[in-house]
Amino acid sequence: VFQLSVPLNFLGSVYRELRQSLLDMETLFNLQKVNVAIKEPKDAKPLLLNKGGEIRFENVTFGYREDRPILRNMNLTIPAGKKVAIVGPSGCGKSTILRLLFRFYDVQEGRITIDGQDIREVTLESLRKSIGVVPQDTSLFNDTIEHNIRYGNIDAGDDAVRAAAKRAKIHDIIESFPDGYKTMVGERGMMISGGEKQRLAISRLVMKDPPLLFFDEATSALDTHTEQGLLHNINSVIKEKARTSVFVAHRLRTIYDSDVIIVLKDGSVAEQGTHETLVDSDGIYSELWSAQEMLFSEEEMAQQEKEKA
Numbered sequence: 001v002f003q004l005s006v007p008l009n010f011l012g013s014v015y016r017e018l019r020q021s022l023l024d025m026e027t028l029f030n031l032q033k034v035n036v037a038i039k040e041p042k043d044a045k046p047l048l049l050n051k052g053g054e055i056r057f058e059n060v061t062f063g064y065r066e067d068r069p070i071l072r073n074m075n076l077t078i079p080a081g082k083k084v085a086i087v088g089p090s091g092c093g094k095s096t097i098l099r100l101l102f103r104f105y106d107v108q109e110g111r112i113t114i115d116g117q118d119i120r121e122v123t124l125e126s127l128r129k130s131i132g133v134v135p136q137d138t139s140l141f142n143d144t145i146e147h148n149i150r151y152g153n154i155d156a157g158d159d160a161v162r163a164a165a166k167r168a169k170i171h172d173i174i175e176s177f178p179d180g181y182k183t184m185v186g187e188r189g190m191m192i193s194g195g196e197k198q199r200l201a202i203s204r205l206v207m208k209d210p211p212l213l214f215f216d217e218a219t220s221a222l223d224t225h226t227e228q229g230l231l232h233n234i235n236s237v238i239k240e241k242a243r244t245s246v247f248v249a250h251r252l253r254t255i256y257d258s259d260v261i262i263v264l265k266d267g268s269v270a271e272q273g274t275h276e277t278l279v280d281s282d283g284i285y286s287e288l289w290s291a292q293e294m295l296f297s298e299e300e301m302a303q304q305e306k307e308k309a
């Protein structure tokens, strides 16, 4: 992918489509690292988002190996245009849900639908074009920062690139680099931090502007202050455009304002509701929240002590 993308920069519009799919492939490899031959039926039709992007898992059973199910007879609904969070213990299958939605794997039983269409019956291209992912770890192309953001929408003008960078809270940092937006990054370019990479990935997503947005621990490398500012910006994009968005998260502080919070345990949905209803119901979420809040106030206190010293 990396070697190909450079010569393609100099070719005409025939290759634009191809470059866009290279970007999607990059996302694919990031999420999963292994390519699996998933096929579409001959009569596959493009995915039609005619209900605003409602996602449903109906009696879904899935395991990477048949003898070890990760999701068991799972039912869940991600309402159109809403912000939904998926939380639960490490290894319970949160990222797996995103991989299934992108159709890197097919379910063993049940079905996944988007606006009523089984995702196995639509074209892979239309499915993957509709989804934008900010993965846990983004890789950058060996190119300028500007190009790395523009890969989200290769026809975008300079103003749009800058607006996306501002939304992702990275514009000022880019301006402070010696060559600004022309700074080379990637393996052969300037080293940038994990948090900066995450913000570039988010600006790319703002550029792509897909109807369905997935965030897989997308702000985990940021300090609390920067993270809160960035989440505020992400929320404003989601609300403004009524995008269906799914956040996989460990730190509940980053998702407590979601319209729906889904708590997974042992391969199915253990609890769901808003932050308030879940805290009141004294279940898994409520316990996790108390534990994390305690940890958070300890960290905050330690930070304040450090600042005083």
Ligand code: ATP
Pocket (backbone or CB within 6 Å): 064, 065, 070, 088, 089, 090, 091, 092, 093, 094, 095, 096, 097
């Ligand atoms: P975390 O919070 O730690 O990121 P998660 O809830 O997102 O975890 P998943 O990444 O969905 O969990 O993984 C669920 C289970 O599936 C884990 O036990 C993991 O080891 C297993 N798993 C994940 N990817 C694969 C794979 N490609 N092949 C086999 N097993 C896998």
